[in-house]
Amino acid sequence: MDSVRSVYTTPSSLTYSDLPWIIQHREDRCTLCGRCTSVCPVNAIYLTYRRQRVPKLDVLKKKRGNEYRHFVGIRQHTSIAKKCIGCGMCSSVCPNEAIGPVPNTNEHRTVFHQNQKGEAWKRGGRRNKTGATILDRIAFDRISMLTDPALDAGRHEFNLNTILGRVLPPEEYLRRKAAGEWIPPTREIFPFIIGSMSFGALSPNMWLGLLQGVAYCNEVLGIPVVMATGEGGCPPWVLKSPFLKYIILQIASGYFGWDEIIRAIPEMQCDPAAIEIKYGQGAKPGDGGLLMWFKVSKLIARLRGVPEGVDLPSPPVHQTLYSIEESVMKMIQTLSMAYSFRVPVYPKISGSTSAKSVLNNLVRNPYAGGMLIDGIDGGTGAAYNVSMDATGHPIASNLRECYLDLVAQGRQNEIPLFAAGGIGKNGNVTQNGMALIMLGASGVHMGKYIMQACAGCLGNEKGRCNVCNVGICPKGITSQNPKLFRRLDPDDVAQRVAETFMAIRTEMKKIMAPLGRSQSLPIGMSDALGIDDSDVAERLKIKYIC
Amino acid sequence: MCRLALKSSDTPFSPYEVLLAMEAMQEGYDGSGLGLLMRGVQFADFKYERGKQVILSGIAHTEEALHRLNGLMESRGFEQKYDHEFTVHPEMIEAADRFKYIVRVYKKPENMTEVEIEDYLMHTRLFLRRDGEEHGGDLTVFSFWSDVVMIKEVGWPLAIGDALSLDDNRITARVVMAQGRQNTNYGINLYACHPFFIQGISTMTNGENTAFVPIKEWLEGKKIPGYTGYQSDSEVFTHILHYVTRRLKLPLQAYKHVITPLKNEELDVHPQGDFLKGLRIACRRLIIDGPNAVIGTLPDETSMLVMDAKKMRPATVGGKPGTWAIASEMCGVRALVPDRDPAFDFQPMREHTVIIPPDRKELLIWTQFDPFTLPQAA
């Protein structure tokens, strides 16, 4: 027997019931195949031999002694580095349903210790805030029923596309057309856009699958889906392929990948869909991109023009700029010029109370092709927990304010606003997106939803998984390790992309038909919206319903 | 649902004829009101001179409002030439606060260019409207333009015609538009009743414009004087027509391309596809939605009819050289021009714009797939 005094404990000593996920293992079912331990991305579990002492007293023979039972079982590590992340891979590979994580319903202790060695908590994923979002709670309540014949979502024709790029006021369009002057480039695209996730953050198989799916949507299904690269460029074979037209190339403060892009321009078969200049993102406003060393593989290093295996933090701002006026002037104009003014260029900013001032600058810039606002619920491959959870502005009111600002100036047709950050967070992707469109967005970008729906990402807002930053993604979505990403078949991803967009298209019609809308996307149709919270209704200038 | 009727004839006729046609179409409408617009007006008691005089239409709901109106018109330099006194049977009117139905002829302002006069007339109308609103709605003004008379009232259309003795031939006109319903979907407001009017341009619509709010917000944002009101979702149709023809100075055919643009695959093969694709993008906030038949008239006595992009509303045009009619129901056309050959009646489809030109010799049926002449190189 051990004495109590000798039990070793440190401030960060935890037991399994202190962890966010507790592994339940059923010895009576376990076949000791070892699949769970080998699949676990964080080595949270281990196979171990145990000995159990059974005291034995034989009264008749007046003998005392012990018997020992030996058994084999799975145990859970309790160190912070190896805590279970609840991904559930162990359950999915177990042949006998003998093992699985269970969420700790009590408070858990790890949050107090996620700063070992003075390192603040970094992770991937999303803002860990659960529950229905404001967008989830918006209802489409203006139904064209007896006042007029309703539309048939199944049989009528719907125009669902949106415009990306600067739109001239009609007077100016006619003047320039007559004078043969430059008309800003525009693209007609599907309003649900695959938001920027970099080649680097995503595995090559994920990227390939997305691109294949996007191409299929465009060329076979007739849904003009576009996808945005994050920072970090684009594989050269894509740059020189006819698929480039489905891609929004992002340039961010690290300028990673742009050497490759610029070098490829002479060989490009077509123009990209657009150029996105990233000034900020919703998950970590005021912070640059971050690709942690785990993921800087040989291929990524080549694309980005950096050595292998080093952290790649982008600066928080574009180093060449010191003011918004300058950024608007210089970068937008320069990038427009790079493509001879044939490609729309627009900035992406984090949701912020300062969004309106950026917008007002853009309005005065004849080359700005739109504005993307990424709200606090946006996801990321890697960021500090505190940035993800507590920094930024929710998208709904931010977008609405910007839209109403344009309305007041009569410019709402000119600078299309795009919204991102938490669209489809709880699965209601079309409802969330259409709510934002009716609040004034011309379209929405979605990232996490696509990873979840099209690649089976396991992350959620209760801290499940979210280890996208360290290259151990158990599904092979955000890893550069071939052993992991070969788990993801690009063809399967492509198929899911097609299925997802087909379903979104149907749901869009199911929302628009009862509203009596089919001829154009109901951008700014705020009279169709209601919410069961009078404060929110007042803030968003929509109806309060209960 | 609204019932619409329009008649255009070389010889002036009584507006009561159109009310009788509305009676023929009575089955499908609630008959809650009447909106009437007349052009090519002739008064039995006064020789109206189109080039030299303008007409104010409205209602003074109180004596005080009428006095204020007299003063305001005088202060704005308008010299009254004729005051049309309707023979009114007040007991047949539902509303009690109708002190006087105003149809007054004023001398056209001098020492101004034609454009200045047009703006001055509109600003005066808006000024009077605001004045009425500031005084608890005691003054309602429908139109102030040369050769346009408008009447709007609550009640059964024919009963209103009887109440105002419109059958007495003291007012006749070459073009009459009538619509038989107050906007009962919302609270009743005379300003919400079709037809709507701005600077000589007028339209009335059958159906609901579901894209109303975004279109209205865009038009309001233009800060163009007169783009106000919007008590009815159909008012934007009038303002879009005004915007397209007067502001953008595009031909009437462009209206259809703005409100119901063609699809990509159709524009790909259209001779003006490139221009029209650009126009569709620039004017995309003016794309209408919902089931609509829009009937409009212009200052030169042109009449026109267009449908929504899905042709979800009925409307028929028919007639003979010299006299034409447009109505939401075929029986309306029959009542308006009984001696026409019904075999030549036409029901426009989604791509058509039907135009009755001022000479009324023949109907122009223009399809969106055909090119049209643009003033500038496009």
Ligand code: SF4
């Ligand atoms: S749930 Fe995931 S992290 Fe936890 S033990 Fe199983 S495989 Fe490992």
Ligand code: SF4
């Ligand atoms: S499954 Fe992969 S992408 Fe999804 S949260 Fe886990 S690590 Fe991130």
